[in-house]
Amino acid sequence: xxxxxxxxxxxxxxxxxxxxxxxxxxxxxxxxxxxxxxxxxxxxxxxxxxxxxxxxxxxxxxxxxxxxxxxxxxxxxxxxxxxxxx
Numbered sequence: 001x002x003x004x005x006x007x008x009x010x011x012x013x014x015x016x017x018x019x020x021x022x023x024x025x026x027x028x029x030x031x032x033x034x035x036x037x038x039x040x041x042x043x044x045x046x047x048x049x050x051x052x053x054x055x056x057x058x059x060x061x062x063x064x065x066x067x068x069x070x071x072x073x074x075x076x077x078x079x080x081x082x083x084x085x086x
Contacts, residue, residue, distance in 0.1 A: 005034030009043060010050045016043065 005020075006013040016037030023032040039047065058066070077084065 003034055005036045007036070007039055007043065007047070009039075009047045014043065016040070018043075 004013065005015070007016055008014070017040045018038035020035035020037045022035050024030065025032055061069075
């Protein structure tokens with residue numbers, strides 16, 4: 001897994017346009033690469049619009065469909081394995 005320092009807005013990986021931030025290793029206090037440029041007002045607004053639209057569709061699904069969706073997401077996260085933990 002390669003970290004690129006991008007935001008996901010909808011289905012697009014977007015390089016932010018605002019002040020960059022860094023993750024910090026909690027064990028050492030070391031700043032980690034890459035830097036993540038923050039989102040502008042317009043980028044955040046777009047992400048919120050897309051999230052609201054997605055929720056409109058999601059809330060109409062059955063409980064069984066939601067459970068299957070969440071189990072699928074969990075499976076994808078678990079498939080990353082040790083690389084995610086690192």
